[in-house]
Structures are given as structure tokens and as C-alpha cells.
Amino acid sequence: MARDPKYDILFEPIQLGPKTLKNRFYQVPHCIGAGSEKPGFQAYHRGMKAEGGWGACCTEYCSIHPESDDTSRVSARIWDEGDVRNLAAMCDKLHEHGALAGIELWYGGPHAPCMESRATPRGPSQIASDFELNIFPRYMDQDDIDTVQQMYVDAALRARDAGFDIVYVYGAHAYLPFQFLSPFYNRRTDKYGGSFENRARFWRESLIKVREAVGDDCAIASRFAVDHLLGPTSIEVGEDGIRFVEYCDDVVDLWDFTVGDIAEWGQNAGPSRFFEENHEAPYTGQIKAGDHTNKPVVGVGRITNPDTMVAIIKSGQYDIIGAARPSISDPFLPNKIDEGRLDDIRECIGCNQCISRWEIGGPPMVCTQNATAGEEYRRGWHPEKFHKADNADKGVLIVGAGPAGMECAMVLGKRGMSAVHLVEAEKEIGGSVNWISQLGHSDGKENLFRGTARGLGEWKRIVNYRQIQLDKLRNVEVHTNSRLTAQDVLEYGAEIVVIATGCHFATDGMNAATHEPIPGADTSLDWQLTPDQVVAGSKKIGKRVLVLENEAYYMGASVAQKLAGEGHEVSLLTQAGDIASYMEYTLEAPMLHRDLHRLGVGIHPYTMVERLEQGVAHAYNVWNPEHKEQFEIDSVVLCTARISNDELYRELKSDKARLEQEGIEAVYVIGGAAAPRMIVDSIFDGHRLAREIDSPHPEMPLPFIRERRLWGETSNDDYLQQLQAASDVASPV
Amino acid sequence: MKIVVCVKQVAALDDEFELREDGLGVDPDSLERDLNEWDSFSLEAALQLREQVGGDGHEVVAVTVGDEEAEDALLGCLARGADRAVRVWDEDVLARGDVLVTARALAAAVSREEPDLVLCGVQSSDAVNGATGTAVAGLLGLPRVAVVKQLEFDSAAGTVTVARELEGGLVERLRIALPALLTIQTGINEPGYATLRAIKQAREKPLEALEPSDLGLDPGELERVAGARLEAMAPPERGAGAEMLEGSPAEQANRILELVRERVTS
Numbered sequence: 001m002a003r004d005p006k007y008d009i010l011f012e013p014i015q016l017g018p019k020t021l022k023n024r025f026y027q028v029p030h031c032i033g034a035g036s037e038k039p040g041f042q043a044y045h046r047g048m049k050a051e052g053g054w055g056a057c058c059t060e061y062c063s064i065h066p067e068s069d070d071t072s073r074v075s076a077r078i079w080d081e082g083d084v085r086n087l088a089a090m091c092d093k094l095h096e097h098g099a100l101a102g103i104e105l106w107y108g109g110p111h112a113p114c115m116e117s118r119a120t121p122r123g124p125s126q127i128a129s130d131f132e133l134n135i136f137p138r139y140m141d142q143d144d145i146d147t148v149q150q151m152y153v154d155a156a157l158r159a160r161d162a163g164f165d166i167v168y169v170y171g172a173h174a175y176l177p178f179q180f181l182s183p184f185y186n187r188r189t190d191k192y193g194g195s196f197e198n199r200a201r202f203w204r205e206s207l208i209k210v211r212e213a214v215g216d217d218c219a220i221a222s223r224f225a226v227d228h229l230l231g232p233t234s235i236e237v238g239e240d241g242i243r244f245v246e247y248c249d250d251v252v253d254l255w256d257f258t259v260g261d262i263a264e265w266g267q268n269a270g271p272s273r274f275f276e277e278n279h280e281a282p283y284t285g286q287i288k289a290g291d292h293t294n295k296p297v298v299g300v301g302r303i304t305n306p307d308t309m310v311a312i313i314k315s316g317q318y319d320i321i322g323a324a325r326p327s328i329s330d331p332f333l334p335n336k337i338d339e340g341r342l343d344d345i346r347e348c349i350g351c352n353q354c355i356s357r358w359e360i361g362g363p364p365m366v367c368t369q370n371a372t373a374g375e376e377y378r379r380g381w382h383p384e385k386f387h388k389a390d391n392a393d394k395g396v397l398i399v400g401a402g403p404a405g406m407e408c409a410m411v412l413g414k415r416g417m418s419a420v421h422l423v424e425a426e427k428e429i430g431g432s433v434n435w436i437s438q439l440g441h442s443d444g445k446e447n448l449f450r451g452t453a454r455g456l457g458e459w460k461r462i463v464n465y466r467q468i469q470l471d472k473l474r475n476v477e478v479h480t481n482s483r484l485t486a487q488d489v490l491e492y493g494a495e496i497v498v499i500a501t502g503c504h505f506a507t508d509g510m511n512a513a514t515h516e517p518i519p520g521a522d523t524s525l526d527w528q529l530t531p532d533q534v535v536a537g538s539k540k541i542g543k544r545v546l547v548l549e550n551e552a553y554y555m556g557a558s559v560a561q562k563l564a565g566e567g568h569e570v571s572l573l574t575q576a577g578d579i580a581s582y583m584e585y586t587l588e589a590p591m592l593h594r595d596l597h598r599l600g601v602g603i604h605p606y607t608m609v610e611r612l613e614q615g616v617a618h619a620y621n622v623w624n625p626e627h628k629e630q631f632e633i634d635s636v637v638l639c640t641a642r643i644s645n646d647e648l649y650r651e652l653k654s655d656k657a658r659l660e661q662e663g664i665e666a667v668y669v670i671g672g673a674a675a676p677r678m679i680v681d682s683i684f685d686g687h688r689l690a691r692e693i694d695s696p697h698p699e700m701p702l703p704f705i706r707e708r709r710l711w712g713e714t715s716n717d718d719y720l721q722q723l724q725a726a727s728d729v730a731s732p733v
Numbered sequence: 734m735k736i737v738v739c740v741k742q743v744a745a746l747d748d749e750f751e752l753r754e755d756g757l758g759v760d761p762d763s764l765e766r767d768l769n770e771w772d773s774f775s776l777e778a779a780l781q782l783r784e785q786v787g788g789d790g791h792e793v794v795a796v797t798v799g800d801e802e803a804e805d806a807l808l809g810c811l812a813r814g815a816d817r818a819v820r821v822w823d824e825d826v827l828a829r830g831d832v833l834v835t836a837r838a839l840a841a842a843v844s845r846e847e848p849d850l851v852l853c854g855v856q857s858s859d860a861v862n863g864a865t866g867t868a869v870a871g872l873l874g875l876p877r878v879a880v881v882k883q884l885e886f887d888s889a890a891g892t893v894t895v896a897r898e899l900e901g902g903l904v905e906r907l908r909i910a911l912p913a914l915l916t917i918q919t920g921i922n923e924p925g926y927a928t929l930r931a932i933k934q935a936r937e938k939p940l941e942a943l944e945p946s947d948l949g950l951d952p953g954e955l956e957r958v959a960g961a962r963l964e965a966m967a968p969p970e971r972g973a974g975a976e977m978l979e980g981s982p983a984e985q986a987n988r989i990l991e992l993v994r995e996r997v998t999s
Contacts, residue, residue: 001749395929419929474765479926493930 001340007306009313011338014296014320017219017253019100019165021320024313025334026298027057028256029104029168029223030324032374033357033364035060035076038707039086041364042076044377044729046101047093049327052384053334055320057094057327058102059087061170064155065148066117068107068176072361075106078155084162091163102166103159104223105152105210109176109185110137111262122148124180124202125187131174131263145192145202148176152206153213160214166254167214169207172223173268174261177203181244184234196240200247207251221254227283229260229267229450237283242292249293256322257284257299266587267450269324270302272350272458273440274451274591277302281317289316298322304329304347306337328354329369332384343468346370346383349461353680356585368462368680371407371687378704380727381691387726388416390694394665395419397494399484399648402431403679404671404686405500406466411690413473420476421494425483429470430463431502432672433679435535437463440558442565448594453561456554462679486651490662496693497664499649500686503642503672505530511550511640513575513608513622518548520612521638527614529637531559542634544569546617548609549639553582553678556639557592563637564599571602571631575622578605604629612636642676649673668699734791734888736779737848739839739869740772740810742803743859756965768806771854775917777924779852780814782886792816796842798827798835804940811935812927818940819846826952827945831961832860836868838955841948844873850893851914855880870914877914878907882921 003011011023027049034042046057062076063069077083091101110129112121122144123137140148156167171177179185180202186193192201203222211220226241228234235241245255259280260267270279278301288297298320303309309321326333329348336345346369354373357363367373372381389412396417398405401424409422428434441455470476489497507530509518523530526539533539545568549556557580560572572579579596583589596603604619607629611618617636621627649669652659659667670689671682692698743766750763779793795810795818797803807818821827821838830838843851851873853866870877883896894908895915927935945952978985 397929419932421929477926481923482926488928491930492928493933 003338003340007310007337010306010309010321010334016100016166016221016296018216019219019253021055021100021296022098023053023055023334024309024320025054026320026322027054027327028298028300028322028324029058029060029102029170030328031060031074031355031358031365033074033362035074036062036078036083036086037074039089040377040705040707041374042087043089043093045374046090047097048376048383048729049331050094050097050099052330052332053338054099054327054331055334056100056102056166058104058166058168059090061104061106061175062087062155062159063112064105064107065151067114067119067121067148067151068109068112069114069117069119070108070112071114071116073358074362076103078103078105078158078162081158084158087159087164088162091165095163100165100219101163102168102221103162103164104168104170105155105159106170107148107151107176109179110135111175123176124185124192127185127187131261142190149202149206149209153209156210156214156218160217165218166221167210167218168221168223168256169203169210170223171203172225172256172258173265174225174228174263177206177222178225178235178261181240182228182234184228184230196243197247199240200244203244204248204251207248211251219253220251221256222248222252223256223258225258225260225268226287227259229264237286241283242287242290245287245293249295252295254320255287255293255295255297257287257297257318259283264587264590266352266590268300269352269355269587270350270451271352271586271588271591272302273454273456273588274448275302275350276451276454277305277308278312278317279451281312285315285317288318296320300324302326302348302350304333304345306342325350325352325354328365328367328373330383331370331373346465347461349459351459351680352586352588353678355587356582359585359587366680366684368683369465371684375704376729378707379691379702380729382728385728386411386414386416387728391496392416393418394495395493396421396496396498396693397489397492398422398498398500399489400424400431400500400502400671400673401429401478401480402500402502402671402682403433403462404502404673404682405431405498406463406470406686407683408498408500408670408686408690409476409478410466410469410473411687412693413470413476415690415693417475417693420473421492422470422476422478423482423484424478424480427481429467429478429480430460432532433459433462435532436679438535439531440554440561442561442595442599448591448598451591453565453591453595456558459679462683484648486648489648489652490658490664493663495663495665497652497667498689499646499652499667499669499673500671501645501648501673503644503676505532505638506641506643507638509548509609509612509638509640510643513550518609518612518638518640521609523638525614527635528612529635531555531637531639534559534562534637539635541568544631544633545571545635545637546609546631546633547572547637547639549574549579550576550641551639552576552580554580554588556580556637557583557596559637559639560601561592561595561599564596564601569600571604571633572596573604573607573609573619573631575608576605579603642672644673644675646673666698734783734786734850735794735846735848736782736792736850736852737794737796737843737846738772738776738779738810738815739843739851739853739866740776740795740797740806741769741854741857742766742797742799742806743769743857745858752966752968756967757963758966766802766805768809769854769857769859771856771858771917771919772806773924774919774921775852775854775915776810776813776815777922778884778917779850780925781922782850782884783814785886786888794819794846794848796821796839796846798822798830798838800824800828801942804942807940808932808935809927811938811940812932813925814927814931815938817938819943820941821943821945821948823944823952826955829959829962830955831959831963832862832864832868833958833960834955836865836872837958838945838948838950839865840869840872841945841950842943843869845948849911851875851912853914853916855916855918866914866916873914875912875914876909877916878909879916880918881915882918884915884917884921
């Protein structure tokens with residue numbers, strides 16, 4: 001199908017200094033966990049997006065010198081010729097597809113803890129990082145300033161040699177140039193502090209020096225938070241925000257606008273439960289539309305809807321649609337718009353699982369919607385190409401259409417299996433997503449700093465995308481409202497059976513803290529509930545509610561938000577030091593705390609329930625169990641352990657002779673039915689099995705390329721390729 | 734008890750499609766073919782009746798007028814539990830036929846079975862004539878009830894009690910003696926599906942392919958009964974085009990209000 005002409009504007013080229021961007025799709029710098037030390041991961045991940053139509057792709061933040069070392073988080077680095085060589089691989093991949101390669105030159109100041117290099121970061125003033133723990137910079141005198149600016153220049157020259165087309169001087173998210181600009185960090189009294197011109201001097205000089213060094217060959221870009229969101233303490237868009245753009249407009253070829261800083265960068269990478277599409281418009285929209293720049297502007301806002309993209313360009317907010325998360329979720333977003341295949345777009349759900357892995361510090365990025373993200377090189381997975389399975393003649397029965405089952409069925413369908421039957425007990429496919437997507441919404445009325453408590457509604461995109469794909473696959477049949485017994489499965493006539501029956505919450509308070517049930521806990525009673533029962537609305541919930549969460553992610557807090565928003569008095573207990581610990585990693589925690597505080601939810605960390613009786617919960621402090629506390633309650637919600645629904649799997653496995661007699665060659669278990677886990681990992685599990693359904697032992701994942709250094713060898717671990725599944729990505733090196 | 738279910742392999746259009754060069758149909762490449770949705774419900778009704786009656790000697794026979802590809806629909810019916818299937822076709826008269834021609838071929842095939850009950854869908858999703866079932870009843874002289882949304886069989890009395898929904902939510906309840914023909918509405922039951930084993934085993938079940946002459950039908954006679962002939966197919970002429978509403982949500986809402994008022998009052 002052809003592109004709808006109303007989207008033509010998205011495919012018009014635009015000039016960035018000496019370079020031409022072929023369209024308006026631009027992957028802004030974002031972390032993936034590759035850096036310069038996993039060059040295959042870096043090159044193939046960015047290259048996949050170039051293949052999918054993105055006009056430019058950038059590195060993540062790229063350290064210019066060992067003094068700016070973000071270990072244990074993974075940045076790119078362009079410290080030496082080795083880094084040039086490794087990052088050149090990414091540039092080559094992008095250029096193969098006509099995309100531009102961008103590099104985001106980064107000096108973190110006190111936000112770079114230098115845990116590997118053991119170097120001392122320099123900063124404008126000696127104020128400890130508000131992001132790191134206990135990291136102070138060394139005050140920069142004029143020599144230091146000259147030295148660091150030379151680091152930018154040297155890094156820019158190396159970047160040019162590596163093949164980069166766009167070179168950033170990165171300040172946004174409150175890194176060094178922004179630290180000079182903002183009085184929140186800069187308390188200097190010399191020519192680099194005080195007045196606006198003085199505070200802007202370091203950034204402007206750095207841009208000019210980099211421009212002089214590589215400006216003829218490369219477009220010079222800068223990423224700038226137009227508002228720090230700290231009020232008059234720092235940069236505000238209506239004040240120094242606009243002023244800075246006007247002041248440096250002559251020395252950049254491209255502006256990349258954001259808001260906020262690294263300490264609360266969920267204001268920029270806004271999770272969907274608090275921020276809607278294009279949520280930065282009130283800030284970033286003021287610059288271009290207010291005629292404060294003559295240069296092209298790129299910006300983000302989890303923009304997945306092509307109509308929003310067109311509106312953004314027409315309104316003068318941005319010239320170029322920037323994306324980090326939407327490009328991870330669907331590397332082929334531009335091509336799908338170009339080909340008129342809008343219903344094939346895999347929209348980002350804004351769960352921020354991708355970001356969580358960077359925040360954790362080391363693991364490769366993951367994506368809930370796109371299980372192939374990060375697997376392009378090491379596993380050879382392509383998001384849109386699937387080679388026919390060697391055992392495609394087999395018929396497959398998948399029991400359970402939750403995240404794992406849907407994904408497995410879709411990928412097996414795309415791998416050309418002769419027949420795939422996805423059978424679901426409930427009326428709709430989607431499994432737990434169907435009720436989880438109704439969580440996390442409080443009253444939604446009040447503005448929380450910037451966003452609102454929107455809830456997890458966008459997570460329903462997990463189901464929508466797969467439903468549409470499954471409908472299109474002629475070799476896949478989906479049957480709902482059909483609960484299969486072991487006998488049904490045995491007689492189904494499938495050679496391959498996949499059990500994806502999910503998991504359920506413990507009904508007796510069994511939990512990860514004590515490894516025991518909680519005396520008195522029994523969710524069959526009308527005053528005790530599991531989280532899914534809260535959403536189902538099948539039980540009347542009293543005024544005073546205690547929510548116990550031992551699972552460290554969103555469930556307990558989301559239930560508390562919902563119930564408090566409905567007018568209940570909620571106490572939220574956890575044995576951990578904070579509720580919903582993992583939401584720190586997904587950047588949802590700050591806004592979550594604002595909402596819980598606003599709603600008057602009582603938060604009780606380091607507190608565990610000892611015993612429940614009607615009307616009262618007996619709790620204790622985990623550091624001193626003699627320290628007791630009683631909560632008078634009407635209802636209790638137990639967000640404790642989850643338990644696999646694996647009875648069907650166990651029963652089938654128990655009679656191998658019968659399986660053989662019925663012609664069943666293999667029974668696999670995936671997702672929550674194998675072990676409760678996050679949705680992102682359930683989807684991966686379903687995808688992984690389908691990708692490797694024709695491997696010698698599909699239940700065991702094949703090895704992946706680790707890109708480690710081999711002792712005594714100068715090459716890396718390419719030898720593993722012989723152990724790989726056939727690759728859907730063109731010619732891995 | 735023998736029940737004949739008349740089914741049709743319908744065609745669904747892709748989002749974009751092209752007409753055949755002769756202008757008498759749609760390019761088969763832009764069609765997806767499937768069992769007519771209504772027929773899925775009438776098949777299920779037949780299977781449930783057979784189960785209700787219980788024991789041996791009862792039969793559900795699926796009958797279609799359609800080309801070789803229509804065997805997919807019949808195989809689907811066999812997989813779901815039909816006992817036999819019959820397909821009637823020729824590339825000449827039937828390929829060009831209208832409702833009356835199709836009904837005559839179906840009537841001949843049905844009459845050969847001497848069934849107790851004939852079930853048809855209310856209509857087919859592609860042609861949407863809503864006439865074939867009624868025409869078959871007419872040709873066979875069978876009592877018929879159209880648009881049945883509820884069905885009960887009284888084996889002792891040899892009657893069926895059916896309900897049809899009328900306007901305003903009124904329900905008409907009728908009891909009729911068998912043999913009879915019913916056209917079945919969607920939603921009357923919850924259609925089942927075939928397991929992989931049943932799909933494989935369906936290939937072992939009897940599926941007869943017949944030509945009109947096998948049923949004693951004379952092609953010339955068939956040609957003459959056609960009430961209508963397809964002259965040409967064409968996409969609708971483009972109208973003046975839509976009006977795109979510009980402005981703020983409030984302005985757009987006001988314009989919508991204006992338009993609705995214009996239309997309602999004019």
C-alpha cells in the first residue's frame with residue numbers, strides 16, 4: 001500500500017549544516033547498554049532502525065574522556081582509536097541505509113562517578129551531584145576549562161574520523177555545559193559565572209571550538225533542556241531557556257530540545273502512566289513557534305502517532321520528529337508510515353523497561369513490545385523478518401493467550417508453521433494485561449507537578465498489536481472462551497504443545513519476605529483481596545484498606561493509587577526500604593510518590609504483616625520484630641507472591657507414554673506458567689521459544705554472542721556464530 | 734435425524750482491491766475467502782441438535798454451491814463435526830448464476846438427501862441477498878422460518894419451536910412440524926472450533942463433488958431460471974469530498990453542531 005499523502009511532510013529532506021537528513025525521523029541519543037565495548041550490539045541495533053527508515057540515529061551519551069566515566073552505567077566512549085574503530089561499525093551500518101550517524105559528546109561533571117577510571121570529575125563549582133551518591137567535582141580554573149574544551153575538540157575529531165555526521169555538545173539532563181549555564185550548579189564569580197552571558201560562555205565556547213574543528217564536515221548539534229523544571233532556581237524556558245537558544249543559534253546546525261535533568265529524567269522520558277504523547281510541548285513548543293531560532297529543531301515525547309507528528313511539524317514545535325522509545329518499540333515505524341501500514345506499527349507502551357536496565361547499570365536494554373530489541377546482533381533477531389522453521393510441518397497448540405502465548409503464536413505464525421492454534425479460556429485474549437491495564441489511575445483530576453495519574457491504559461497496546469497481527473496470519477487460529485483439560489490437549493492433534501497459562505497471586509499471603517503464608521490470610525474471605533479481585537470489583541471494599549506489597553514493582557502502589565483515588569483510606573506496607581522499588585528504575589517513582597502523597601496514602605516501609613484478623617492487621621518492623629504496630633482495617637489487599645498456573649503442564653508431563661501415543665513430540669512451558677515474571681520477560685520467553693522452535697533443544701536457549709574479550713586472542717567471540725540459530729539479520733560479522 | 738446445512742465460502746475484500754479485467758468481479762488476489770459467518774452458527778445449531786438427539790443414525794450434511802476453493806469451507810464444516818459434505822459446481826451456468834440458479838442447485842442437492850431439517854444462514858456477508866434460503870424452501874415446498882435466534886427441538890412431537898426477533902424487541906415464537914427450513918441468525922449459539930486432529934481427520938470424511946447433471950439438472954433450464962444477470966461492477970463515483978474541520982477542539986465541536994443542526998432541520 002502507498003503512503004497517505006497527508007504524511008508526505010514527514011518524508012521531506014531537511015538540511016543540517018553540511019549534511020542532509022533524508023526525512024523527519026530521527027533517533028535521538030539513547031542508552032542501550034552497548035556503548036563502545038559491544039560494537040556488534042551498537043552497530044546492529046542502530047543499523048536496524050536505519051533499515052526501518054529512520055533518517056538519523058545517534059549513539060547514547062558518549063564520554064569524551066576517562067574523567068567522564070559513568071560506570072556502572074554503560075555510556076559510549078570515544079577516548080581513543082579503539083573506540084573510533086568500534087563506533088565506526090555503527091556509522092557504516094547507518095550509512096548502508098542512507099541514514100546519518102550522530103554522536104552525543106558527553107562530559108558529566110559530578111554526575112559521572114568515575115568508578116572504573118578512578119578519575120576526578122571537574123565541575124563549575126564544588127557542589128555534590130544531586131543524582132549520584134556523594135560525588136563532588138573539582139573546581140575548574142581557567143586551565144581546567146581549556147583542558148576540558150580541548151577534550152571536546154579531540155573527541156569531535158575522533159568522531160569525524162569514525163564517520164559521524166552529527167556531532168553534539170551535550171548539555172541537557174544537567175551535564176557539564178548545562179551545569180555552567182545553571183545557577184543551581186554554577187556559583188562562580190569569574191567570567192564563567194554570574195550573568196547570563198558568563199554562565200553561557202563555557203557552552204558557547206565549546207560549541208565554537210568543536211565547530212572550528214569539524215564544522216565543515218559534520219553538523220553541530222546541541223541537546224538543551226529548555227526548562228530545568230526547578231523554577232527560578234535554574235533555567236526556565238521563558239527566561240534563560242529562550243535566551244540561550246538565541247545566544248547560541250549561530251553556532252549550531254541542529255537543536256535537540258528536552259526538559260528536566262538526569263536526577264528526575266522521567267520528566268523527559270515520561271512514563272505513560274503519568275504522561276501522554278508529546279508531553280513536552282508546553283516547554284519545547286515555545287522556541288520554534290515563538291521564532292527564537294532559525295535552525296532545525298528535533299525533540300521527543302513518545303510520539304508514535306503519525307497524525308501527531310504532522311501536527312507537531314505544522315505547529316512549528318519541531319521540524320524533525322525525535323524518538324528514543326518509539327524507535328526501540330518499532331524500528332520500522334518510518335517505513336510502516338511510508339508503506340501505509342499503520343496497523344502494523346508496534347507502539348511504545350511507555351512502561352520504561354528499556355530505561356530500567358540502564359538505571360540498573362549494566363544489562364542490555366529490553367523492550368516489552370519488541371522482544372528483538374538488543375538481540376539484533378547477539379541472537380540475530382530481526383523485528384520484521386522471520387525465516388521458515390525447519391519443522392514448519394508440525395502443528396502447534398498454545399494454551400493461554402496472555403503476553404507469552406500471544407507472542408509465541410505470532411512469531412510461530414510468522415515463521416510459517418503449518419498450523420498454530422492459540423486457545424484461551426477467557427472471552428478475550430490478553431491474559432493479565434486485560435486487568436493490569438486498568439490499574440494505576442487515581443482520580444486523574446489533579447495535575448501532579450506536570451503529568452496526571454493516567455494509569456496503565458496504554459499497556460493495552462501489548463494486546464492490540466498482537467491481536468491485529470494474529471488476525472492477519474492465515475496459519476494461526478485463535479479460539480477464546482475455551483478452557484482445555486489435559487485430556488483435551490492430549491487429543492488435540494498437535495505435535496508441539498506450548499503451555500502459557502500464566503500465574504496467579506497467592507491467596508494465603510505466601511511472600512518473598514518470610515517465605516511463609518501469613519496467618520489469617522485467605523483471599524476467599526470477603527474482606528481480603530488479591531489485586532485482580534480489586535479490579536474485577538467482585539468484592540465490596542471497606543473504608544480503611546491495608547495494601548501489603550512484597551513484590552517491589554507496580555502492583556501494590558497501583559492498587560493503593562486506585563483505591564485512594566476512589567476515596568478509601570489506604571495504608572501501604574512493604575518489608576522493603578521503599579514501596580515499588582523497581583519503579584525507581586522505570587522513572588515512575590517520583591510522580592508515583594507525588595500522587596500517593598497527594599492522596600494521603602500512608603506509606604510504611606520496613607513493615608511486614610504478622611497476622612490478619614477481621615478488623616485488624618498485626619504488623620512489625622523488620623529490623624526489630626518486637627516493635628509491633630496494629631492497623632485497624634476493613635479490607636486488606638495482598639500483593640504478595642505469584643504462583644504459576646502449571647497444573648496442566650505438570651499433568652501432561654506426568655505421562656510421557658501417553659504423550660507419545662497421542663503423537664505429541666514436545667511440551668514446553670513459557671511465561672508466568674514457567675515462573676512469574678514481568679510482562680517484558682514473559683513476552684521475551686514466548687518470542688525466544690518461537691525463534692528457536694527448530695533448534696535441537698528448544699526448551700534451552702541457544703547461546704548468544706557475548707562480545708567479550710578472549711584471553712590470548714585479539715579477536716572477540718565471533719566463533720560462537722556456529723552455535724547460533726540461523727540469523728534473520730543480513731550477514732553478521 | 735438428518736440435517737442439511739447449506740453453507741457458502743464467502744469472499745472478504747482486502748483494504749485495497751482491484752476489479753477483474755472483465756468488470757464482472759473482483760480480482761481474486763485481493764480477496765480472502767472464508768466460511769460465511771451466519772453459516773458458522775447454522776452449522777453449530779445442526780451439530781447441537783445432533784448431539785441432543787444422541788445415538789447413531791443421525792447425520793449432519795454440509796452442502797454448498799461453489800468452486801474447488803469452496804472445499805476449504807466444507808472441510809472446515811467436516812472438521813467441526815459434519816458427517817458428510819456435498820459440493821455442486823460447474824464453471825459455466827453456476828459460475829454465472831444468481832440467487833435463483835444457486836437455490837435451484839441447492840434444492841436439488843438437498844432434496845436428494847431427504848432431510849428432516851434444512852438450516853441456512855440468514856444471508857451471506859458478500860452478496861447480502863438474504864434470499865437463497867427462502868428460495869430453496871420455496872422450490873422444495875418446505876415451511877420456512879427466517880431469522881431464527883432461538884431453536885428448540887421436541888423429538889417426541891417431531892417439531893421445532895423457534896423464536897425470531899421483530900422490531901422493537903418483540904419476539905415471535907412459532908412451532909412448526911418437520912421437515913422444514915430455517916434461516917439462522919448470528920448469536921443463536923457460540924460456534925465451536927476444530928482441533929488440529931479434527932482438521933486432519935476431516936480429510937478422511939466423504940466430500941462429494943457434483944455437477945448439475947449429476948442431480949438431474951439441465952444446464953439450459955438452469956440458465957433460463959436466472960432472474961438477474963451481472964452486467965458490470967464499478968466502484969462508486971467520488972462525491973464532492975469531505976470537509977476537514979480545522980481549528981481548536983471547541984471550534985471543531987461547534988462546526989459539528991452546526992452541521993448536525995443543518996441536516997436535522999433540513
